[in-house]
Amino acid sequence: MAVAMMLWYASQDHQVDVVEAVVAKIQHADLDRRHDVLEWTHPDHDAFSGNTSLFNAIFDDDHEIVELLLAARADVTKVTGRRDGWNAMHEVCYFTESTKCLQLLLQHEKAPVLIKEKSTGSHGTEIPAGSTPMDVARIGGRRSHVQMLSDRPEARIGRSGSRKRKHE
Numbered sequence: 175m176a177v178a179m180m181l182w183y184a185s186q187d188h189q190v191d192v193v194e195a196v197v198a199k200i201q202h203a204d205l206d207r208r209h210d211v212l213e214w215t216h217p218d219h220d221a222f223s224g225n226t227s228l229f230n231a232i233f234d235d236d237h238e239i240v241e242l243l244l245a246a247r248a249d250v251t252k253v254t255g256r257r258d259g260w261n262a263m264h265e266v267c268y269f270t271e272s273t274k275c276l277q278l279l280l281q282h283e284k285a286p287v288l289i290k291e292k293s294t295g296s297h298g299t300e301i302p303a304g305s306t307p308m309d310v311a312r313i314g315g316r317r318s319h320v321q322m323l324s325d326r327p328e329a330r331i332g333r334s335g336s337r338k339r340k341h342e
Contacts, residue, residue: 177196185239200246259291259303
């Protein structure tokens, strides 16, 4: 637990060297141990209770740490203890100004699933349940994020009901 807590605080405070050291330490650990460290959430930290290290880095728009955590196989499907059903891409589209974290997630093997996933609950008053990451970006006025997501075929499925075919 001490290693997990160290990673959690380091991801919140842009301590790249500490995150690198923890990632190196758990790199060869068994899957359960690695998961326990990467997915640990602080139970008593007021504003960030229930959030993973990946969420901390996304919240701070810290693409260096996001990249390290993704390389360490942090879970991108659930990054908070909230019950709103947001994945890492929802969080990026809500919290980040730059597109660097979004670019990293779009390169992730689970990107096609993350793009299409709808939230199960509302987030405050402005983001309704059933929102995709694109909806979150649109509502938040993140035009660059919307453009990047619109360029993906996965994001186009569902808007018109079918995938558009390219003619050669």
